[in-house]
Amino acid sequence: MTAPRFDGSAVPVRRALLSVSDKTGLIELARALAQRGVELLSTGGTANAIRDAGLAVQDVSDVTGFPEMMDGRVKTLHPLVHGGLLGRAGLDDAVMAAHGIGKIDLLVLNLYPFEAVTARADCTLADAVENIDIGGPAMLRSAAKNFARVAVVTDPSQYAALLAELSEHDGALSAQTRFAWSVAAFNRVAQYDAAISSYLSAITDAAQAVPQRSAFPQQANGSFIKVMDLRYGENPHQQAAFYRDLSPAPGSLATFTQLQGKELSYNNIADSDAAWECVRQFDAPACVIVKHANPCGVAVGSGCGDSYEAAYATDPTSAFGGILAFNTKLDGATCKTILDRQFVEVLIAPDYDDAALAYAKKKANVRVLRIPLAPPSPGFIDSKRVNSGMLLQTADARVVTRDELKVVTKLAPTDAQFTDLLFAWKVAKFVKSNAIVYAKDSRTIGVGAGQMSRVYSARIAGIKAVDAGLVVPGSVMASDAFFPFRDGIDAAAEAGIQAVIQPGGSMRDAEVIEAANEHGIAMVFTGVRHFRH
Numbered sequence: 001m002t003a004p005r006f007d008g009s010a011v012p013v014r015r016a017l018l019s020v021s022d023k024t025g026l027i028e029l030a031r032a033l034a035q036r037g038v039e040l041l042s043t044g045g046t047a048n049a050i051r052d053a054g055l056a057v058q059d060v061s062d063v064t065g066f067p068e069m070m071d072g073r074v075k076t077l078h079p080l081v082h083g084g085l086l087g088r089a090g091l092d093d094a095v096m097a098a099h100g101i102g103k104i105d106l107l108v109l110n111l112y113p114f115e116a117v118t119a120r121a122d123c124t125l126a127d128a129v130e131n132i133d134i135g136g137p138a139m140l141r142s143a144a145k146n147f148a149r150v151a152v153v154t155d156p157s158q159y160a161a162l163l164a165e166l167s168e169h170d171g172a173l174s175a176q177t178r179f180a181w182s183v184a185a186f187n188r189v190a191q192y193d194a195a196i197s198s199y200l201s202a203i204t205d206a207a208q209a210v211p212q213r214s215a216f217p218q219q220a221n222g223s224f225i226k227v228m229d230l231r232y233g234e235n236p237h238q239q240a241a242f243y244r245d246l247s248p249a250p251g252s253l254a255t256f257t258q259l260q261g262k263e264l265s266y267n268n269i270a271d272s273d274a275a276w277e278c279v280r281q282f283d284a285p286a287c288v289i290v291k292h293a294n295p296c297g298v299a300v301g302s303g304c305g306d307s308y309e310a311a312y313a314t315d316p317t318s319a320f321g322g323i324l325a326f327n328t329k330l331d332g333a334t335c336k337t338i339l340d341r342q343f344v345e346v347l348i349a350p351d352y353d354d355a356a357l358a359y360a361k362k363k364a365n366v367r368v369l370r371i372p373l374a375p376p377s378p379g380f381i382d383s384k385r386v387n388s389g390m391l392l393q394t395a396d397a398r399v400v401t402r403d404e405l406k407v408v409t410k411l412a413p414t415d416a417q418f419t420d421l422l423f424a425w426k427v428a429k430f431v432k433s434n435a436i437v438y439a440k441d442s443r444t445i446g447v448g449a450g451q452m453s454r455v456y457s458a459r460i461a462g463i464k465a466v467d468a469g470l471v472v473p474g475s476v477m478a479s480d481a482f483f484p485f486r487d488g489i490d491a492a493a494e495a496g497i498q499a500v501i502q503p504g505g506s507m508r509d510a511e512v513i514e515a516a517n518e519h520g521i522a523m524v525f526t527g528v529r530h531f532r533h
């Protein structure tokens with residue numbers, strides 16, 4: 001970042017106001033400032049902590065002549081504080097002198113922990129309200145507005161940089177740093193206000209001590225942090241950037257570390273998310289290969305090597321240039337097999353052994369991401385933009401268990417078929433609708449994705465399996481939604497499918513069940529649909 005176009009010179013720090021809820025690193029900072037000869041000014045609890053450490057500090061209440069009152073609701077809301085932060089160098093010197101306002105050059109402040117307090121399940125409305133910081137944001141705004149003279153830090157993670165910069169500039173802070181921290185302070189205030197607005201506007205019953213809240217507040221506020229600019233969007237004529245949530249969920253794609261490779265593209269990130277979310281739903285070692293947001297091969301095995309082989313064999317043509325995701329550490333032998341065999345856009349795994357990383361270096365362009373595994377977080381809200389609008393929904397976290405399956409045909413699936421049906425069902429959830437998945441021995445045999453008619457998806461799954469040289473007879477089939485007609489079952493029977501899993505619920509279920517019985521196919525209903533658009 002280049003320096004802003006004002007005077008642009010470094011400003012010496014002679015007087016600092018410290019007012020922090022999170023007292024991490026406070027004493028070390030206060031001591032270092034004091035050693036530089038900076039005069040310290042502070043609010044109640046912060047001043048006590050500094051004084052207890054044997055350092056000299058002046059209370060804000062001594063400066064303002066007002067005690068802190070109303071349980072801290074009013075501490076710093078005073079012209080002698082805000083004037084000290086807002087007064088402009090040169091322009092306001094006379095008025096400051098006339099009113100006895102001393103300049104404050106540095107504000108160190110972090111806010112009442114509203115977000116942490118309201119994240120607790122037992123947080124009462126009263127607790128939430130008392131944790132709405134008023135004086136803190138006001139001071140942050142005053143200091144941040146006056147970045148031409150004043151510096152502001154909002155988080156203990158900035159203290160090291162603050163002290164380093166003071167050392168570097170002989171006790172002063174550069175214009176560039178003051179501007180960057182001013183932006184950070186306004187961003188923090190925006191995040192904080194968004195959190196308050198979202199919390200309060202989600203309340204559906206404020207009469208209860210712990211208020212009832214909807215997942216969908218009257219106003220949806222979100223703060224997203226830019227991770228990177230992208231070379232382009234879905235197509236080269238579109239501009240794009242990738243943002244992450246303020247606090248990304250553990251185990252989510254947004255927590256990735258890129259270990260090597262070319263810059264990630266827009267499509268890489270979208271496809272990586274699909275591959276990673278699909279693979280991390282399996283407990284056993286699994287591999288998912290994604291192309292254009294759809295899995296083109298998925299398998300569960302005894303390790304990453306055999307799961308990759310089986311996933312790849314589903315559709316080697318589509319696997320070319322795919323995104324490969326594993327839910328186990330990737331070993332050197334598997335990494336070598338993959339990279340010697342096929343062009344890969346992105347490799348994703350929770351970890352890599354040294355041999356895998358060493359081998360990947362030979363293909364320097366391949367993007368290698370590490371994402372620490374964590375169980376999917378409950379309550380995740382999925383969003384999708386439409387022109388000038390946004391759709392929100394709770395994430396499709398539904399997992400169907402064997403006990404829930406209802407056998408609707410004369411023939412019941414065998415144990416092995418049940419295992420394959422549940423595997424295919426898990427995969428179908430990540431295939432764009434209309435989704436048809438053929439599977440056998442915990443690996444996909446054919447995937448039909450994104451067709452406007454279900455029977456065509458079924459046909460495509462069969463065609464692909466045959467093209468890949470796989471044997472469909474004896475496989476099972478998953479359909480993400482019910483069959484509106486018997487033709488989907490007829491197509492499956494023609495391909496040799498022996499068991500089917502689908503939600504059920506069609507007007508013509510009886511006709512569809514009759515078709516399965518005619519063909520000697522076992523069929524189970526989940527009662528759950530997994531559309532993915």
Ligand SMILES: NC(=O)c1ncn([C@@H]2O[C@H](COP(=O)(O)O)[C@@H](O)[C@H]2O)c1NC=O
Nearest residue numbers: 021043044045046073075076112134135136
């Ligand atoms: N009301 C005020 O005038 C006021 N001024 C500063 N605060 C906050 O008080 C906290 C520090 O309090 P203490 O130093 O007493 O631990 C900081 O988080 C700061 O943002 C205030 N508290 C709440 O609004």
